[in-house]
Amino acid sequence: MRRQHILCLFLMVYVLFVAACSRSDDTPELFIVSPHGSDIRREFQNGFSAWHQEHFGTAARVEWPNIGSNGTGDIVRYMDSQYARRSTCDYDLVFGGGTASFDEYAGRKYLATPSLPEEILGQVPADIHGTPLHGPGNVWIAATLSNFGIVANKQRIAELGLQTPRMWQDLAGPEWFGNLSLADPSKSGSVRTCYDMVLQQYGWEKGWGLLVQFFANTELVREGGSHPADDVGSAQAVAGIVIDFYGRNHITRVGPRIVTFIIPEGGSTIDPDPIAMLKGAPHPELAARFIQFVISPEGQKLWTFKSQAITGRKDGPVRSALGRLSVLPSLYETDSAAMTDPTSPFTSVVPLKADAKIGRTRSVYLGNLIKSALVDNHAALVAARRAIHNAGDPPELMEKLGTLPTIPAELLPSGATEGQPITADKQSLVAELFKPADKSLLERHQEMLKTHWQKEFSALFEVISSEAESRRK
Numbered sequence: 180m181r182r183q184h185i186l187c188l189f190l191m192v193y194v195l196f197v198a199a200c201s202r203s204d205d206t207p208e209l210f211i212v213s214p215h216g217s218d219i220r221r222e223f224q225n226g227f228s229a230w231h232q233e234h235f236g237t238a239a240r241v242e243w244p245n246i247g248s249n250g251t252g253d254i255v256r257y258m259d260s261q262y263a264r265r266s267t268c269d270y271d272l273v274f275g276g277g278t279a280s281f282d283e284y285a286g287r288k289y290l291a292t293p294s295l296p297e298e299i300l301g302q303v304p305a306d307i308h309g310t311p312l313h314g315p316g317n318v319w320i321a322a323t324l325s326n327f328g329i330v331a332n333k334q335r336i337a338e339l340g341l342q343t344p345r346m347w348q349d350l351a352g353p354e355w356f357g358n359l360s361l362a363d364p365s366k367s368g369s370v371r372t373c374y375d376m377v378l379q380q381y382g383w384e385k386g387w388g389l390l391v392q393f394f395a396n397t398e399l400v401r402e403g404g405s406h407p408a409d410d411v412g413s414a415q416a417v418a419g420i421v422i423d424f425y426g427r428n429h430i431t432r433v434g435p436r437i438v439t440f441i442i443p444e445g446g447s448t449i450d451p452d453p454i455a456m457l458k459g460a461p462h463p464e465l466a467a468r469f470i471q472f473v474i475s476p477e478g479q480k481l482w483t484f485k486s487q488a489i490t491g492r493k494d495g496p497v498r499s500a501l502g503r504l505s506v507l508p509s510l511y512e513t514d515s516a517a518m519t520d521p522t523s524p525f526t527s528v529v530p531l532k533a534d535a536k537i538g539r540t541r542s543v544y545l546g547n548l549i550k551s552a553l554v555d556n557h558a559a560l561v562a563a564r565r566a567i568h569n570a571g572d573p574p575e576l577m578e579k580l581g582t583l584p585t586i587p588a589e590l591l592p593s594g595a596t597e598g599q600p601i602t603a604d605k606q607s608l609v610a611e612l613f614k615p616a617d618k619s620l621l622e623r624h625q626e627m628l629k630t631h632w633q634k635e636f637s638a639l640f641e642v643i644s645s646e647a648e649s650r651r652k
Contacts, residue, residue, distance in 0.1 A: 207231075207465050208240045212257075212457070213274040214249050214367065216405060218428075218499040222481045223274075223473070225497065230472050239465065244270065248402055251276045251368035252546065258289050258457075267459025271466040274322065274454045274473075278311075279542035280368040281319040281453045290318045290455045293467040303474050303506045307525055310535065312451050312506060321451035322473045323482045324504035324524055327373045328442040330408045330426035331418040344418060347377045347443045351392035353568055360399040360407040360416035365550035367404040368542075369422040372450055374549065375541060379533040380446045383603040388581025393420070394553040395564035395580065412438055427502030427519060448533045449524055451506070479505045483518045490517045540606050544613040547625070551632035552584055559640040566647035573650065579643055586612065587631040590624065598631070 209227075213220065224241035231239040247253030254273065261268035273284060284290050295317075303312050303320055312321040329344050336343055339358070344350055350359060364371035377393075378386035394400070399410055407419025412429040426440030454473055456466045472478045477494065482503035484495025500519045505511065508525045515521035553560060567576045585598035586605065590612050601609055615624055 206238055206240050207462065208242060209272070209462055209465050209469055210242045210244060210270040211272045211274050211469070212246060212254055212268075212270050213243060213272075214251055214254065214369075214404075215275040218496075219275075219501055221498070222496045222501065223478070226478065226481050227469055227472050230475075230477055231468065235468070239468075241469075248366060250366035250403065251280045252366050255280070255283065258284070258287070262287070262289055262458070265459075267461070268457060269461065270457055271460040271462050272454060272456055272469060275452055276368040277325070277372045277450050278314075278319075278453060279372060279539055281314060281455060282539055283542070284455065285314055285318050289458055290314075291458045291460065291463070292316055292318050293456045293470050294463065295467050295471055299471055299474070304508065304525075307449055307451075309532075310449060310451065314453065314455070319453040319455035320470065320474060321506045322454040323452045323479075324506060325369065325450050325452050326423045326442055326447045326504075326524075327369075327376050327450075328421070328423060328426060328440055328447055329418055330411045330421050330429060330438060330440050332411045332414055332416070332437060333439050334437055335414055335417045339417065341417065343439070344441060345444055347380060347446045348389055350396065350418065350420075351389050353572060355396040355418070356564065356568065357396065357398045358417040359393060359397040360401060360410035360419040361393060361397045362401045362404050362407055362420075363550055363554050364546035365554075366402050366546075368546075369452075370404045370420075371542060371546045371549075372538075373420050373422060375538050375545060376443075376447055376531065376533070378541065378545075379448070379538065380443075380531055383601075383606070384583065387583055388578075390549065391553060391560070391581050392564075392577075394549075394557060395560050397557070397561075400554055400557050423504075424502040428500070431500050431502060431519065446531055448531045449504075452503075474506065476507065476510060479507050479510055480514065480517075483510065483520075484514070485517060485519055492517060537606060540610045543610040544628070547613070547629055548584060548632055551629040552636040555633050556636050556640055559637055559644075563640040563643040563647070566644045570647040570650040573647075576643055576647055579639075579646075582639055584632050585635060587627060589627065598635075 220243050227241060228238045231237065246257045258268055300317050300320060306312055331343060341354055362370040364374055374390055377389055381389060399416060401407060404422060405425045407416065408421045408425035408429045410416040411419050412433050423440065429438045430440060454470055456463065460466050480495045482501050483505045484490060485500050486496050486498060487493065495517060502519050504524050508523065511521065511523035563580065583600040585600050586609060587598050588595045591599060612624055613628055615621060
């Protein structure tokens with residue numbers, strides 16, 4: 180009996196050993212850094228493995244290492260720490276995030292151009308409405324497209340007697356106090372781009388005031404870009420600002436009778452969501468193949484199609500519709516009936532003509548500015564807004580709530596005795612101060628600016644609360 184047990188144990192160990200050897204020897208493995216959620220990861224790892232089996236004779240595995248919360252802010256910090264001392268970060272691809280993030284990766288020399296023929300890369304058009312879909316020298320390429328807007332709970336809007344928002348500025352009204360959910364733009368590149376759309380449409384000065392009022396109306400400040408849509412879908416919030424696919428996903432999950440997604444009138448443009456190979460990628464050939472799959476019709480159908488259970492087809496996502504837009508114009512001509520949104524972004528009008536250059540400039544510091552000024556001081560901001568409301572919403576206090584942030588005197592030319600407001604013409608200066616050419620100053624400058632913004636808005640909200648309270652006496 181004992182001999183039988185020993186033999187069974189030996190056979191089990193042998194089988195496991197053989198399986199492990201076979202798996203490691205025969206199945207190529209890819210490591211992808213990504214802010215994408217589990218639905219996207221699952222569909223693309225399974226789709227790529229099947230595509231690789233068909234085209235190259237073997238399946239392929241995809242690993243998705245977690246880096247902090249997997250937001251673009253955490254990814255940038257990780258890459259900074261790795262490439263500062265090594266020529267690789269041990270991963271193959273970075274997949275997902277707005278173009279501002281990928282321009283930042285490219286500017287820091289963290290990307291490498293994949294070895295793919297021009298006819299493959301050329302499937303993706305050069306641009307859409309003037310917005311590039313390829314990075315310089317194809318160092319990144321658009322994997323899908325995004326626009327930005329407001330996800331809203333139609334049932335809660337009706338219950339509270341609110342008007343469905345049609346423009347960004349609608350969310351600034353006092354009737355929205357306590358009814359919004361927003362996300363922290365220092366943790367997510369897509370969230371940061373959402374807020375930049377507000378600044379692009381209304382200009383820096385007015386746009387900043389609107390962002391302050393949005394956060395003042397916010398009950399919940401979340402870390403992840405998908406969380407405001409989750410809050411709206413579960414009725415914890417009435418509305419939130421999100422990238423389009425989070426809104427579309429919740430329409431699919433809870434139904435169009437409950438959730439709607441609104442692209443603000445004149446307030447959104449299209450932003451590519453790229454993919455790129457990382458410098459020093461351990462598996463460059465497999466990484467290039469993954470990029471090829473993502474921009475192929477097979478990969479693009481994963482983004483745009485309804486689930487196979489709904490379409491009855493054998494292409495597209497198996498379990499969950501991803502609700503994204505395709506980078507292949509021809510797909511809208513041949514397969515629109517299977518899509519969650521059959522409207523082609525290539526033929527639709529995009530009214531907001533965003534200034535890509537100023538958007539890239541602001542992306543250097545905007546997330547940290549909003550985090551320091553409005554997220555870190557959120558409780559004080561909400562208290563100030565409540566005090567203003569209780570005092571009858573005097574216009575001068577509402578105007579004071581939108582006071583512009585400043586540049587501290589210590590970072591201005593010698594002789595300056597006080598800070599200067601950050602106006603529209605000082606965007607480049609703030610970016611240069613936040614990311615100085617002299618890397619030895621980087622940590623000092625950033626900490627100085629973030630601390631300054633946190634303290635000045637803490638003081639501002641306290642003053643406003645006191646002034647509003649005094650008017651009630």
